[in-house]
Amino acid sequence: MSTKPVHRVRHTLLLGALLAILPAAALSAGPDAWIDAYREPASRLVGAALADRFAWHRIAEVTDTFGPRLSGTPALDAAIEWALATMKADGLENVRAEPVMVPRWVRGRESLHVVAPFPRPLVMLGLGGSVGTPADGLEADAIVVSSFDELHQRAADVRGRIVVFDVPYTTYGETVRYRGSGASRAAALGAAAALIRSVGPMGLRTPHTGGLQYAPDAPTIPAAAVSAEDAAALHRLQSRGVRLRLKLTMEARTLPDVDSANVVGEIVGRERPHEIVALGCHYDSWDVGTGASDDAGGCIVTWEAVRLMKRLGLRPRRTVRVVLFTNEENGLRGGLGYRDRHRDQLANHVLMLESDIGLFDLQGFGFTGSDEARTVVNTVASLLNGIGLDRVLPSGGGADIGPSVEAGGIASMSLNSGGDYFLVHHTPADTVDRIDPFNVSRAVGAVAVMAYVIADLPERLGEVAGPSNGR
Amino acid sequence: MSTKPVHRVRHTLLLGALLAILPAAALSAGPDAWIDAYREPASRLVGAALADRFAWHRIAEVTDTFGPRLSGTPALDAAIEWALATMKADGLENVRAEPVMVPRWVRGRESLHVVAPFPRPLVMLGLGGSVGTPADGLEADAIVVSSFDELHQRAADVRGRIVVFDVPYTTYGETVRYRGSGASRAAALGAAAALIRSVGPMGLRTPHTGGLQYAPDAPTIPAAAVSAEDAAALHRLQSRGVRLRLKLTMEARTLPDVDSANVVGEIVGRERPHEIVALGCHYDSWDVGTGASDDAGGCIVTWEAVRLMKRLGLRPRRTVRVVLFTNEENGLRGGLGYRDRHRDQLANHVLMLESDIGLFDLQGFGFTGSDEARTVVNTVASLLNGIGLDRVLPSGGGADIGPSVEAGGIASMSLNSGGDYFLVHHTPADTVDRIDPFNVSRAVGAVAVMAYVIADLPERLGEVAGPSNGR
Structure with a gap:
């Protein structure tokens, strides 16, 4: 596996010639001078x-026209x-x-x-994935807890109750554990149902849906998210010694799997078409909103990157592929x-990039790969200094590309963003209105440049060295 | 009617004695020296x-316990x-x-x-106040307009349609016209139903309810609010030439009037108990939220002002009365x-103050009354400099006190606030969580001081001179 692209040497040799035809300000004479050809x-x-x-x-057209695109719905099929x-x-x-094939969960x-x-x-x-209640609902006294620790301290009070997890949002990773496993952990103690404080910063009494995972060794009980405000209000009532009784009614159910599809498009490489830079996103959304940031935006950005190469006649050495993945939200199918389909091709995937954390406060890229590859990626990113997206953060990846990256040992990248993503994530408020068109354009430019250059390098980007590479 | 309180003179004469017993920094030797006795x-x-x-x-206790308090509901009755x-x-x-008696509108x-x-x-x-649709709903093509002007320009396209008013929020006063009269103006042109973009800044796909007024000379058609995001999305679809068809289903109806009540409490004046400083708010809310800012907060603040006087043994010369008005939102009954009940007492109302525009970014007071009264109010407000609430803005009043103020020519005051009030106004997100406890306490202090001093002045606050006083 190469550690430094051979073309660096070539480009250094060519530097004199390039200096004659390119503005001097655009060039650097150091070891990264090869990048000048890509300016x-x-x-x-x-x-x-x-x-x-x-x-x-x-993004507006997709979200306005088809609305929510939950896996297995006619809306997702039409959007595909x-x-x-x-x-x-x-x-x-x-x-x-x-x-x-994708799961078909119906709210x-x-x-x-x-x-x-x-x-x-x-x-x-x-x-998402919850079972329903009996048709006439489930009525029970409630118990509010602040943590799994408190749940277990009060285990004797849980049986037959509706457990409310009033866990204030800190980070997504920290807080989403309650959404994922809260129902089963409460059920293991005999709870009748579970409610979680929504996983996200406080909005406007905005509940956030999202998937749960039932443990195999606990009863499956219905589970729902309440708003931060309501969780806090229930907690205050309990702290005043008020008896708290709730009634939950849910028709939720899981039907047999149905057909769906990933959408794939390419610009075929001019020299090494079998080597692939894959750009991904997920095209499905939860059923409660139009999923503009999660993740129609990521799909349009990665798709646009390929469309612009095509429009500008920029065909790189390798193939650039965009994949609009289906069913990220509730199955990852x-x-x-x-x-599974591309298992034999995974070794030919040079890089996989996913855009699925919004287009709000763009942070640059995250990257996971070898040190040598990181050096190249950093140099490519320097081309994005003018649009403020030249940072390469330590870790990159994404849910959809994850299985392939893992199986193929593929270098992986994410387009990173902060801002309001988790404020609107999995809510009806995930609309295009709050995405800044300028940020979308910057993201398109950044992904297009990164994908084009990596796909065009004379020698392929250093592969991941192995499990010990710091991922 | 006095123009300057006689006690100013008295206090000036007493200044020497006061200087001997009070810290010098607390005193002013000018024409406002009378205020020193109130420090x-x-x-x-x-x-x-x-x-x-x-x-x-x-505020939390009221809103947590009873929730929404729409006129005529058991929740409002219990809260009363x-x-x-x-x-x-x-x-x-x-x-x-x-x-x-209050109207009973059911969503x-x-x-x-x-x-x-x-x-x-x-x-x-x-x-609020809308009629319903037929039981199986009302399905029609939609037409989106940006203004009443555009509605009339496109009058030929309105018949049989659902008219969507996509009017971006500017100020409440400007934009609420579409909520109030949009339905009747569309109905006059043959519309089947009306939808308005919610009256408030863009939230998180948050619709805002609120009352409408049907014109007597137009058909009554159902009307609802949509979120700013959805109004914009429908508008974009129309602008792309897409046929837009909507189905609206509403069971809304108005039942016969039912019993309700204003809640009144007092601290009876020690010298002139028949003269009244009345503090007001409204205790009802819309049915969709807990109405913490609109207006449980105003009720608790004005009530607290009286409670603190009582607790501190501060009984002013005149009576201070708090009135938790019912049915501000949909009837003003x-x-x-x-x-009507206090018509004979209105002449004895020295001042009416209402707190009903939130407790977010407190601005001080608004005041409507004679110039002489304003001078006194300004001086009283100077006592609130330390909590940043010493401003007295040009105009004061409130919906609930309005009929009495109008009928009695009573000086009127509001506790003013900006900030997020119209973001959460008439939405499920009007919760106590987003009200800063420190602001509530400041508001209580300000209202208590203003009410106490005005009620205690040796001579009653200058009355409104008449219709030409600039109200």
């Missing part, structure tokens, strides 16, 4: 990305058909649907009411299916 | 208000019973319910769906009923 295509890609708001309007037709119209190559009607101290409805969202 | 009670009231978070916890009992326990005097189930281009639910809230 012109990078500038064209960034310029095209920033020339208009095409990408933002396309539209993507296939539109990618073809864009001139992408080898556009195809790669079928996978149905759902409600949560305070029965005592005084009857009223609360806002709630059932958790798209990511698993891609791995 | 000590003002300091006690502010100190008591800021000593703890009692008031905030009481609680207020009566709690005011008595607080030691307020002449605690009583003053009955009024019922409601939903709004996009039928085309692709079926999906939208978030919505029917407008509390305010109208107070005027």
